[in-house]
Amino acid sequence: MVAPALRWTTRDLTAMPDDGGWKRYEIIDGELYVTCAPHIRHQDAGGNLQFELEFWSRQTKLGKPVSTPGVVLSPYDAVIPDLVWASNARLENGIDEAGHFIVAPELVVEVLSAGQQNVQRDTEVKLKLYSRYGVQDYWIVNWRLQTVEIYWRVAAQLERVATLGMGDVLTSPLLPGFEVAVAQVFE
Numbered sequence: 001m002v003a004p005a006l007r008w009t010t011r012d013l014t015a016m017p018d019d020g021g022w023k024r025y026e027i028i029d030g031e032l033y034v035t036c037a038p039h040i041r042h043q044d045a046g047g048n049l050q051f052e053l054e055f056w057s058r059q060t061k062l063g064k065p066v067s068t069p070g071v072v073l074s075p076y077d078a079v080i081p082d083l084v085w086a087s088n089a090r091l092e093n094g095i096d097e098a099g100h101f102i103v104a105p106e107l108v109v110e111v112l113s114a115g116q117q118n119v120q121r122d123t124e125v126k127l128k129l130y131s132r133y134g135v136q137d138y139w140i141v142n143w144r145l146q147t148v149e150i151y152w153r154v155a156a157q158l159e160r161v162a163t164l165g166m167g168d169v170l171t172s173p174l175l176p177g178f179e180v181a182v183a184q185v186f187e
Contacts, residue, residue, distance in 0.1 A: 008032040010078045028129055030076040033121060038082075038113050045143040045185055046082045046111045052180040053085050060177070063087040063106070070100035071108075073133045079126065082141075083109040085175070104133040106174055111141040127151065131158040137174045146186045 007030030016025045026033045046067065053065035065085045072078045084105035086094070094103035108130050110122040122140055130138050131153075138151040138158050146166050151158040152173070164170055164182045171179045 006030075007076060009075045010072055011075070013078060024080050026079045028077055028079065028121075028125055035113060035118060038111070039143075041143045042082075042111045042113060044187075045141050046109065048185050048187060049109055049139075049141070049180075050083050052184070053083070053175075053178070056175060056178045057085070060175075061088075062175075063091060066105075069105075070098070071105065072096070072100045072102055073104065073129070077129060077133070079129065081105075081108045081126075082111045085109075104130065104135045106135070107137040107139070107172070108135050109139045109141060111143060114144075123149075127158060137172050139170075141185065143186060146182070148182055148185065 008027045009030070010027065012032075013025055013027065022037050024035045026035075050065050050067050057064045063086050065083060067083055068080050069084055070078065070080055071084070084101070085107035086101070086105040090101075090103055090105060094101055096102045110126060112119055112122055127138065134153075135158065136153045140149040140151075141147075142149070148164045148170055149160060150162045150164065150170075150172075152161050153159075154161075166183045166186070168182045169179050170182055170185070
């Protein structure tokens with residue numbers, strides 16, 4: 001007799017120890033992932049993108065960026081992306097009483113952390129998760145290589161459309177008029 005595989009749920013997250021923010025707990029397809037606090041350069045890249053998205057959002061009033069929000073997509077899928085951007089409609093109707101997204105934000109940004117498991121989680125596991133739940137735009141930021149991989153929703157799934165480097169400009173059909181030099185992301 002084989003015991004059924006353990007599947008973690010969002011309910012289990014409430015029992016996780018509070019370590020003062022040193023660890024991030026996420027569940028993807030019932031599997032628990034634990035990561036440590038990121039490198040300062042990781043935080044710089046995410047913060048720079050948030051600044052640019054915030055500036056654009058204040059001008060357009062179409063939505064807003066949110067740093068490290070809880071995103072609960074099912075009892076078996078709860079993640080904390082580095083940065084998201086959500087339209088006003090999703091902010092109005094897609095947030096639960098605890099302040100977590102219960103619908104996929106339109107844009108999700110993950111900044112890669114060191115380690116093969118972290119890279120694989122963001123480039124494969126989370127890519128599939130975000131694709132499954134309807135994210136429109138997914139940016140994977142690699143502060144070590146100073147690149148941004150861009151995925152857009154094409155035929156109901158996220159597909160890589162570009163890898164941008166230091167001489168490129170980051171834009172999105174989701175965000176009309178938004179543009180930022182990739183070099184600014186890594187300043």
